[in-house]
Amino acid sequence: MSxxxxxxxxxxxxxxxTSVFNQLTGLKQKxxxxxxxxxxxxxxxxKLPRGVKAHILDLPGTYSLNTTSLDESVAVELLLNKNxxxxxxxxxxxxxxxxxxxxLLLFTQVKDLNIPAxxxxxxxxxMSRRGISLDVELLEQKLNTKIAIVSTRKGTGIDTLKTLIAxxxxxxxxxxxxxxxxxxxxxxxxxxxxxxxxxxxLWLVITQDVNFMPIEKKLIEDxxxxxxxxxxxxxxxxxxxxxxxxxxxxxxxxETYKVDPAAAKGFRxxxxxxxxxKVFGYLIFLLILLTIFQAIYSWSEYPMDMIDExxxxxxxxxxxxxxxxxxxDLLAEGILAGIGGIVIxxxxxxxxxxxxxxxxxxxxxxxxxxxxxxxxxPFGLSGKSVVPLMSGTACAIPAVMATRTIENWKExxxxxxxxxxxxxxxxxxxxxxxxxxxxPEGTLLGLSFKALTLMLLYLIGFAASVLSAMxxxxxxxxxxxxxxxxxxxxxxxxxxxxxxxxxxxxxxSFVFGAGKIILAISIVLWFMGSNGYxxxxxxxxxxxxxxxxxxxxxAFNQSNIADELSAYxxxxxxxxxxxxxxxxxxxxxxxLQQKEDALKQKALNQEISSYKLxxxxxxxxxxxxxPIVKPLGYDWKIGIAVLTSFAAREVFxxxxxxxxxxxxxxxxxxxxxxxxxxxPKTGEPLFNLASGISLLLFYAFAMQCMSTLAIVKRExxxxxxxxxxxxxxxxxxxxxxxxxxxxxx
Amino acid sequence: xTVAQLKRGQKGIIREFTDDILPxxxxxxxxxxxxxxxLVQIAPFNDPIYINVNGCHIAIRRETAxxxxxxxxxxxxxx
Numbered sequence: 001m002s003x004x005x006x007x008x009x010x011x012x013x014x015x016x017x018t019s020v021f022n023q024l025t026g027l028k029q030k031x032x033x034x035x036x037x038x039x040x041x042x043x044x045x046x047k048l049p050r051g052v053k054a055h056i057l058d059l060p061g062t063y064s065l066n067t068t069s070l071d072e073s074v075a076v077e078l079l080l081n082k083n084x085x086x087x088x089x090x091x092x093x094x095x096x097x098x099x100x101x102x103x104l105l106l107f108t109q110v111k112d113l114n115i116p117a118x119x120x121x122x123x124x125x126x127m128s129r130r131g132i133s134l135d136v137e138l139l140e141q142k143l144n145t146k147i148a149i150v151s152t153r154k155g156t157g158i159d160t161l162k163t164l165i166a167x168x169x170x171x172x173x174x175x176x177x178x179x180x181x182x183x184x185x186x187x188x189x190x191x192x193x194x195x196x197x198x199x200x201x202l203w204l205v206i207t208q209d210v211n212f213m214p215i216e217k218k219l220i221e222d223x224x225x226x227x228x229x230x231x232x233x234x235x236x237x238x239x240x241x242x243x244x245x246x247x248x249x250x251x252x253x254x255e256t257y258k259v260d261p262a263a264a265k266g267f268r269x270x271x272x273x274x275x276x277x278k279v280f281g282y283l284i285f286l287l288i289l290l291t292i293f294q295a296i297y298s299w300s301e302y303p304m305d306m307i308d309e310x311x312x313x314x315x316x317x318x319x320x321x322x323x324x325x326x327x328x329d330l331l332a333e334g335i336l337a338g339i340g341g342i343v344i345x346x347x348x349x350x351x352x353x354x355x356x357x358x359x360x361x362x363x364x365x366x367x368x369x370x371x372x373x374x375x376x377x378p379f380g381l382s383g384k385s386v387v388p389l390m391s392g393t394a395c396a397i398p399a400v401m402a403t404r405t406i407e408n409w410k411e412x413x414x415x416x417x418x419x420x421x422x423x424x425x426x427x428x429x430x431x432x433x434x435x436x437x438x439x440p441e442g443t444l445l446g447l448s449f450k451a452l453t454l455m456l457l458y459l460i461g462f463a464a465s466v467l468s469a470m471x472x473x474x475x476x477x478x479x480x481x482x483x484x485x486x487x488x489x490x491x492x493x494x495x496x497x498x499x500x501x502x503x504x505x506x507x508x509s510f511v512f513g514a515g516k517i518i519l520a521i522s523i524v525l526w527f528m529g530s531n532g533y534x535x536x537x538x539x540x541x542x543x544x545x546x547x548x549x550x551x552x553x554x555a556f557n558q559s560n561i562a563d564e565l566s567a568y569x570x571x572x573x574x575x576x577x578x579x580x581x582x583x584x585x586x587x588x589x590x591x592l593q594q595k596e597d598a599l600k601q602k603a604l605n606q607e608i609s610s611y612k613l614x615x616x617x618x619x620x621x622x623x624x625x626x627p628i629v630k631p632l633g634y635d636w637k638i639g640i641a642v643l644t645s646f647a648a649r650e651v652f653x654x655x656x657x658x659x660x661x662x663x664x665x666x667x668x669x670x671x672x673x674x675x676x677x678x679x680p681k682t683g684e685p686l687f688n689l690a691s692g693i694s695l696l697l698f699y700a701f702a703m704q705c706m707s708t709l710a711i712v713k714r715e716x717x718x719x720x721x722x723x724x725x726x727x728x729x730x731x732x733x734x735x736x737x738x739x740x741x742x743x744x745x
Numbered sequence: 746x747t748v749a750q751l752k753r754g755q756k757g758i759i760r761e762f763t764d765d766i767l768p769x770x771x772x773x774x775x776x777x778x779x780x781x782x783x784l785v786q787i788a789p790f791n792d793p794i795y796i797n798v799n800g801c802h803i804a805i806r807r808e809t810a811x812x813x814x815x816x817x818x819x820x821x822x823x824x
Contacts, residue, residue, distance in 0.1 A: 063773045063774065099800070102773070102774060102800075235769070239769075242769070242772045242773060243777055246775070246777060269785075273786075276786055276788070276789075278789040281789065282789070370804045373793050373804075374788055374789075374790035374791070374792045375790065483768035483771070483806075484793060485770050485803055485804075485805055486793075486803060487774070487801070487802065488803060488804055490802075
């Protein structure tokens with residue numbers, strides 16, 4: 001068995017590191033998290049010449065080995081820890097030909113760790129356009145390394161890189177720069193204390209900002225013989241080190257790198273002028289946002305409807321084909337419905353990440369950050385939170401996933417925590433049906449009250465999210481000072497392959513990451529809704545049949561049957577009007593009888609399932625929580641709907657349809673039924689302005705979406721944050737709804 | 746004079762930093778004494794600012810720009 005070569009890709013952000021990774025590994029890649037933290041770990045396998053295989057690890061992008069974030073410290077830790085199973089045999093440092101000077105800083109640092117390093121100079125296709133010429137051979141000599149000139153856009157140079165990786169043993173592992181010259185005495189002392197350690201490695205461990213290898217660091221801090229340095233002294237030394245490295249690099253580049261300044265400017269400056277203009281900048285951003293919004297909100301509706309229909313018919317097919325029983329029910333109503341509930345989000349996630357990766361690939365995302373930063377600052381957020389927050393208006397799930405672009409952990413956490421307040425599309429059906437029911441007709445300044453209410457709900461959601469961000473910013477105490485330093489990359493045409501990989505990868509990580517949890521909860525909810533312990537539940541069929549025998553159907557069903565029959569009669573008359581006149585009355589009578597039987601059977605089934613739901617575990621829970629929801633103006637039926645909505649908000653309408661046994665969840669029908677519902681004590685409509693507003697506000701604030709909880713758990717790597725969201729948002733929703741009802745009542 | 750006081754299109758040479766806590770990230774991006782710096786653009790609400798330092802285009806906030814002292818270069822052709 002041939003041993004795999006461990007390769008680590010390391011490089012500055014925006015150097016096309018991911019493109020190189022994609023070209024090396026193709027689809028043979030795996031994306032996960034580093035154990036215990038939410039830093040993305042990308043790895044893959046690459047076939048090299050002569051049957052050798054390489055394990056490629058794509059390290060988080062970093063400007064240097066002086067880490068300021070968790071992501072960066074992952075990269076450094078891996079390079080330092082020889083015992084890590086992923087410790088590289090060879091490091092591939094990716095650089096971009098236009099920013100070679102800056103990229104070489106990282107290269108010299110990696111080289112100084114005595115790890116064999118290959119330098120990849122990417123974006124070679126831009127060289128001539130930018131007037132850059134390069135003496136590769138001399139550069140190789142000076143840096144004591146091998147160089148691969150690559151263009152991921154044109155797909156050239158990857159084979160050279162593969163050959164270099166395969167021959168990594170011939171590479172020199174010598175250092176580029178001797179850092180000890182910045183403070184000779186200090187390093188001499190260090191050497192005395194730790195004679196066996198490499199000085200540069202020690203230096204890195206000492207100067208790390210982040211909670212980095214705590215044990216080793218403690219050892220060093222404890223050793224008293226060391227001439228300890230204060231934090232600011234260390235900072236000064238780091239400055240000196242950086243200057244030293246730049247001196248080294250500048251010296252080399254002077255001989256090897258020529259750039260014609262006339263070719264360098266132009267395009268970028270003129271595009272920036274428009275995209276970052278006081279007025280046009282915002283207009284263009286708004287336009288792009290509207291397009292994204294439109295895609296997530298309405299274009300994805302078609303595939304979503306198809307998915308919905310597919311799973312509904314699949315579940316029906318299972319019920320019809322397999323022998324009846326618990327297992328079939330579990331499969332049809334629990335598992336299939338659960339999987340359907342996961343798959344349905346795929347179009348929205350795919351659309352959002354299509355746009356996000358396009359914006360990132362082109363370099364526009366940094367401009368958005370630049371435009372929006374000042375506006376977001378009062379709320380403890382930065383420009384980077386804008387896109388996730390805006391996409392939350394469509395669906396919180398992709399929005400939470402989109403926060404990965406925020407490097408600062410505190411900012412990212414706050415953004416994740418407040419996203420569910422923005423009005424997602426699942427709230428819309430509930431808003432629409434309740435607004436139609438309780439908000440009176442009338443206009444204000446030419447806008448109907450109903451439209452105004454809807455707009456107000458969106459505004460309330462947005463206000464809740466930014467205000468809670470402000471609050472969280474004050475409450476959350478987190479280490480790690482962050483600075484706002486955003487690189488403004490050059491504009492580039494997006495690479496189709498990179499966009500496709502991002503969309504594929506994000507979708508996959510949702511389906512397999514959050515999907516498991518969603519499926520599990522759906523099955524539990526299904527079980528509780530279709531099982532009960534009481535005799536009433538077990539004998540539901542006969543009890544309801546008996547009740548119908550004695551008292552007839554419910555008033556609503558009776559009038560509904562009568563309506564449908566008379567409508568059917570009209571149709572029959574029309575269609576038979578020209579046919580044989582003698583036969584007509586009998587045929588009509590027969591047909592009507594058949595129709596009536598069918599309608600009655602349907603009504604009976606509906607009443608049975610309604611009765612079952614009422615007596616199931618969920619129904620019992622609904623009754624049990626009635627005293628809790630009563631002050632909000634709800635009865636136990638709405639209570640059940642609210643409870644099941646904790647799986648997903650859109651379930652509300654469907655659950656009410658089942659409870660009110662109206663069979664279809666057509667909004668028209670269910671709305672009529674809801675309007676007919678009265679409070680048994682007062683005889684007044686149950687859905688009035690007070691209870692309606694209370695419901696609207698409850699749905700605006702409550703954390704009722706297990707998919708969001710699942711994705712938050714995945715992105716924060718702990719149950720703490722999603723549970724906090726669930727408890728605090730729902731408690732807040734309860735209080736607001738309570739106050740609203742009590743005041744309006 | 747600091748970077749925060751530059752006007753659009755104005756250039757300068759970094760003299761020194763007034764504060765130790767200037768993020769190391771800035772140094773790594775080439776924001777070092779002796780290097781040239783140009784103010785490329787200012788965001789609509791006057792903050793952040795967009796600079797070109799050492800051929801590297803970055804956006805920083807005004808609070809950070811205040812920490813970077815510089816000498817104005819009058820003759821821009823020298824850069």
